[in-house]
Amino acid sequence: MNAARWSALHPWRAILGWIAFVAFAVGLAVAIPTHEATDADYRIGESGRADAMVAQAHLEQPDTENVLITATSGRLDVPQAEEAAAAVVAGAKTADGVADVAEPQWNEGRTALLVPVELASGADDEADADAVQAVTDGVQEDFPDLQVRQAGDVSVDAAINDRVAEDLGSAETISLPVTLILMALAFGALIAAGIPVLLAGTSVAATIGLLAPLSHLVPSEPTVSSMIVLIGMAVGVDYSLFYLKREREERAKGHSTLDAVEIAARTSGHSILVSGGAVIASMAGLFVVGNATFNSLAVGSILVVAVAVLGSITVLPALLVKLGRWVDRPRVPLLWRLNRRIGRGGISSRLLAPVVRHPVVALALSGVVVLGLAIPALGMKTHSGTLDTLPTSIPQVQTIKDISKSFPADEGASARVVVRSDGASTQEVEAALEELTTRAVATGDFVSSGRGVETSKDGTTSLVVLGMPFDETDPRVDDALRELRGDLVPATLDGLGEHAVGGGAAESLDFAEQQDGRLVLVIGFVLLLTMTIMAVTFRSGPLAIISTVLNLASIGAAFGVMTLVFQHGWGSGFLDFTSPGFVIDWLPLFVLVVLVGLSMDYHVFVLSRIREHMDTGLPTRLAVERGIADTAGVVTSAAAVMVSVFAIFATLSMLEMKMMGVGLSAAILLDATLVRLVMLPAILVLLGDKVWWPWKPRRPQAVVVQEPEPAYAVTR
Numbered sequence: 001m002n003a004a005r006w007s008a009l010h011p012w013r014a015i016l017g018w019i020a021f022v023a024f025a026v027g028l029a030v031a032i033p034t035h036e037a038t039d040a041d042y043r044i045g046e047s048g049r050a051d052a053m054v055a056q057a058h059l060e061q062p063d064t065e066n067v068l069i070t071a072t073s074g075r076l077d078v079p080q081a082e083e084a085a086a087a088v089v090a091g092a093k094t095a096d097g098v099a100d101v102a103e104p105q106w107n108e109g110r111t112a113l114l115v116p117v118e119l120a121s122g123a124d125d126e127a128d129a130d131a132v133q134a135v136t137d138g139v140q141e142d143f144p145d146l147q148v149r150q151a152g153d154v155s156v157d158a159a160i161n162d163r164v165a166e167d168l169g170s171a172e173t174i175s176l177p178v179t180l181i182l183m184a185l186a187f188g189a190l191i192a193a194g195i196p197v198l199l200a201g202t203s204v205a206a207t208i209g210l211l212a213p214l215s216h217l218v219p220s221e222p223t224v225s226s227m228i229v230l231i232g233m234a235v236g237v238d239y240s241l242f243y244l245k246r247e248r249e250e251r252a253k254g255h256s257t258l259d260a261v262e263i264a265a266r267t268s269g270h271s272i273l274v275s276g277g278a279v280i281a282s283m284a285g286l287f288v289v290g291n292a293t294f295n296s297l298a299v300g301s302i303l304v305v306a307v308a309v310l311g312s313i314t315v316l317p318a319l320l321v322k323l324g325r326w327v328d329r330p331r332v333p334l335l336w337r338l339n340r341r342i343g344r345g346g347i348s349s350r351l352l353a354p355v356v357r358h359p360v361v362a363l364a365l366s367g368v369v370v371l372g373l374a375i376p377a378l379g380m381k382t383h384s385g386t387l388d389t390l391p392t393s394i395p396q397v398q399t400i401k402d403i404s405k406s407f408p409a410d411e412g413a414s415a416r417v418v419v420r421s422d423g424a425s426t427q428e429v430e431a432a433l434e435e436l437t438t439r440a441v442a443t444g445d446f447v448s449s450g451r452g453v454e455t456s457k458d459g460t461t462s463l464v465v466l467g468m469p470f471d472e473t474d475p476r477v478d479d480a481l482r483e484l485r486g487d488l489v490p491a492t493l494d495g496l497g498e499h500a501v502g503g504g505a506a507e508s509l510d511f512a513e514q515q516d517g518r519l520v521l522v523i524g525f526v527l528l529l530t531m532t533i534m535a536v537t538f539r540s541g542p543l544a545i546i547s548t549v550l551n552l553a554s555i556g557a558a559f560g561v562m563t564l565v566f567q568h569g570w571g572s573g574f575l576d577f578t579s580p581g582f583v584i585d586w587l588p589l590f591v592l593v594v595l596v597g598l599s600m601d602y603h604v605f606v607l608s609r610i611r612e613h614m615d616t617g618l619p620t621r622l623a624v625e626r627g628i629a630d631t632a633g634v635v636t637s638a639a640a641v642m643v644s645v646f647a648i649f650a651t652l653s654m655l656e657m658k659m660m661g662v663g664l665s666a667a668i669l670l671d672a673t674l675v676r677l678v679m680l681p682a683i684l685v686l687l688g689d690k691v692w693w694p695w696k697p698r699r700p701q702a703v704v705v706q707e708p709e710p711a712y713a714v715t716r
Contacts (some may be wrong), residue, residue, distance in 0.1 A: 004265030007318040008258055014318035018311060022202045025209030032212045037219035041292040045510030046485065050418045050502025057420075057461035059454055062099065063125055065132045065152035067092075067115040067139075068403050069104075072147050081113045084143045091135035092117045097128025105407070112406040119154065129154040151399035159396045160654075161222075167652040168226050175645045179237060182644060186637035189328045192244060195319060199311050200236025204229055207304040214299060221296035231594065232304040233645060235279060238601045238638045239312040242268040242275075245634045247320055248328070257324045261317045269313055271608045274537045275601040276309035281529035282597035285522045286589070289515065293586065305597075352632070355681050356625050363682035366674050367553075373670070374556030376563040382515070382585040384508040386472040389580050389655040413468040413477045413505045414449065415484055418461065422497035426459045429496055433464040436492040440466050443488075445480035468505065473582060477505050478512075512585055522589060526596050527551060533600075538607060542691050546683055547603060551596050554675050558595055558667030559588060566659055575662070577655055584656050591663040598642060599671045602635040606676060610684070614692070624684045628677065639672030 007014035043051050054060055067088045069081050085104035092101045092115070099120040104113050119128045133150050140148040176197070183193035207228050211220060246268040250260035283305065286298035320327060355362040387404065390397040417436060421429050430453045440446035449465040456462070466484070470476050485501050493499045527548050535544035562583050564570045569579035610627030618626065646668065649661025684691055 004269050004313045004317045005262060007314045008261045008265070008321045011318035011321045014314050015322070018202070018315035018318075022206045022209075025206035027209065029209040029212040032216075034212045034220050035215040037221050037292045037296065041219050044291065044507075044514055046500045047502040047506035047510045049498075050416060050500035050506070053418045053420055053461060053498070053500060054416070054463060054502070057456035057458075059418075059456055059461060059463055062121065063119040063128075063152065063154050065117045065119060065129050065150055065155060066403055067117065067132070067136050067148065067150050068399055068406070069113040069115070070111065070147045070149075070402065070406075072145060076111055076113075077145070078110065080143065081146060084139055084146055084148055085113050085115050087139045087142065088115045088117075088135060088148070091138060092132055095128075095131040095135050097125075097131050107406040112402070114403065114407055117152075119152075125154045126158050129158065149395070149399040149402075151396040151403065156394075156396045156400055159394045160390065163391065163394055164223075164654060164657075167654055167657060168229075171645075171648045171652060171657075172229065174648050175233065178644050178648070179233065179641055182637065182641050183237070184332060186241065186633070187244070187328070189331050191323065191329055192248075192327050195244065195316070195327070196237040196240030199240050199316060200233045200308065203236045203304060203308040203311050204232035207232060207300065207307050210303060210307070211300060214303070215296075218295050218299045219292060220300075221293050223293075224296045224300040227297050228300045228304045230645070230649075231283075231301045231598075232308060234598055234642045235276070235305050235601065236308045236311070237641050238598075239272045239275070239308055240316060241634050241638050242272055242605055243312060243316055244320070244327070249630075251325070257321060261320050264320075265313070265317060267608065267612065268605070269317075271605045272309060272312050274533065274608075275604045276305055278530050278533050278600035278604060279305045279597035281533060282526050282593045282600065284529070285526035285593050288522045288525050289518050289589065291511075291514070294589065297590065301594075301597075352625060352628055352677070352681060355678055356621060356685055359682040359685040362678055363686070366678040366682070369674060370553045370557050370670070370679070373560040374553070375560060376568070377556055377559035379567075380559055380563045380588070381567055381582040382512060382588065383473050383580075383582040384511060384585050385656060386580065388471075388473065388578070389584060391653040391655070393653060413470055413472045413474075414503050415446070415466045415468065415481060415501055415506060416463055416503040417466065417484075417489060417493075418463045418500050418502060419493055419496055420461045420498045421459075424496045426455055426462070429453075429462045430455065432492050432496055433462060436488060437464055437466065439488055439492065440484060443480075443483070445470075445476065445483065465503070472505065472508075473580065478509050481506055481509055508585075515585060515589065519589065523555070523592065526593060530596060530600060534604075537604070538611060538692075539695050540692050542687065542693055543607070546680075546691065547600075550603075550675050550679060551599065553679070554595055554599060554667060554671040555592055557670050557675075558591055558663055561666040561670075562587070562591070562659065562663045565662055566655075575650060575658060577658055580655070584659055587656070587659050587663060590660065591667060594664060595667045595671065598668060599676070602631070602638055602672060603676060603680075606631045606635060606680070620688045620691070621685050624681050628681055632677065635672055635676065639668055642668045643672075 039051070040055070043049075067085075069084050069088075070076060071081075082104065089101050089104065092098050097120050098117055100118040102116040102118070104115050106113055117132050119125060119132075129152065133155065136148055136150040140146075179197055180193055183196055184190065187193050208225060211224070211228070243264050246264040247257075247260045250263045251257065255263065280302050283298050283301040286294040286301075289295075387397065387401050392398050392401075417433065419429050419433065433453045437446075437448055441448055445468060447467040447469055449467045451465055453462055453464050468477055468480055470480070481501065489499060489501060530551065531544045531548045534547045535541060538544070565572070565575070566577075566579060566583050567581060572579050606628060609631050610623050613623035613626050614620065643665045646661050646665035649657045650665060652658055652661070
């Protein structure tokens, strides 16, 4: 740990260097604009080919805002509705940013009237949608007996982005004081409580700055900043906790501040490097998916962990040397006494004692609980986010749902068949697409959209849109798409040129199939890398295998909890959501890599302390008991921070964030308690010295065991 030693010996240089690094990184974000991922970056499979063909032929549908007119209650007054629709048409035609206004359309039962308003292609689509919204609001005022509402891709996206920003702002506002309170409980002193938050915050700021130039190599996904805050605060606080607790412990033994910092660097600092490597290896598993979203999340998470590790071995020891004993000032009397009482390890010793005395029983009981939680994961269903996963408290979302019910061919599940002709005439292609429409409708799985065949200006590319009379999440949608792709399209269009089936439903199917095919690869990649890190670090094959098995247990339990809560609706009333009947497709992979990465933090920390005691000659049983008692307070504090921060996300309105919050908070809670503090020590005690094979612990002739000095004590 030369870097930590140098920083401890040259504290001002290390501190100023860190400040300069963070300032430079933040300056990069100001000087270099972030390159956001475009629609083309998200294309996958056959739907991606279809989308690319449509884009190249300039057949993209223009952004459209739909104005829906329905009755406030009872039957719709048809003449009044038509009068309101005429007012919408007249107002929209004069609004800024409007390219065209279609004639009002009645639904089949004449219970709803729809006015599609096509927006002009411009630099500010939101402003154009707002101009139409002003017309809609004006018509609503003139016809109070009707419901006149507007929704479209632009307005819905803007409303969702506003809600996401509101949710994240709320989460960040709450998470900071919660973290500070938990750190105050962990240390009983305000300066010590503030250092982990300071390190984590500066690491996050530096990472967001560095991400700006990197986004030109790997396009940045809009949610990556939130993920950086989430991961950065978790690992930044963890690493500071590991270091600070060990430094305080060494000072309590009588070492000088400089010596205590150096000892902490050799022990906790080494654990931080190994933990950081494990987290980075886990996050690298996201690259295996080969998706723009996961690539962006992987880059952001790897970068923030690397920056946090750098801060932990440079500026953190420098700060501790300069602060000296002032790090334990000012003390909060009640919290300080509570911290001293917890610091003795009394609570953890009482909990651990039965595990060490009866490891078989402890392992069996904890295994049954974990297995019971994991079993529901076998029936987990995944699907991309739909209208049902969006908060109904967003007015535009409810309007889109009502449009979907009244006009299923316009807003429901649909498929887009695209053909790029290869020598065939335009008339031949159009006739084939019309025949395809007839055959598809005859199956009962499709309905005509009424748009007919659309052909590009150069006549080389044509498409037709087929609606489906099913909800987006209905399994029949995927079955219909497979039949369309496998039978109907080849039978009708083969020989005419390149063809592909795309659209929103097809994109969801392609993503699910890609993820299903690679989920096993990601799990294998992550577990293999972390197992290798454990084997190299501790030079123990059994320990690496045990770590992998425990990670699998944690993953299974986390997936089971997510399935029970969001697929089966357990606790939906308490969490204030309606179960969509599935888990959003990208979340299991994300929870997997984050859980394995973060859990390896305290796993490595605990095992390193046990190994230290083994190196002094303690037998395995006593080394396990002493090592876990020494680290239980740190593990509990670290897990409490992560669980609290993730749990805040479970209170937000966006279902994706709620799923992520519940999944991660439940996973970390189970992993830090049942798995690492019950199953791990039980297994280590049962295996004894065999767990360290091929390394052989030293066994002195006689071992005098003394009670450890309180780790909390600080020389006055």
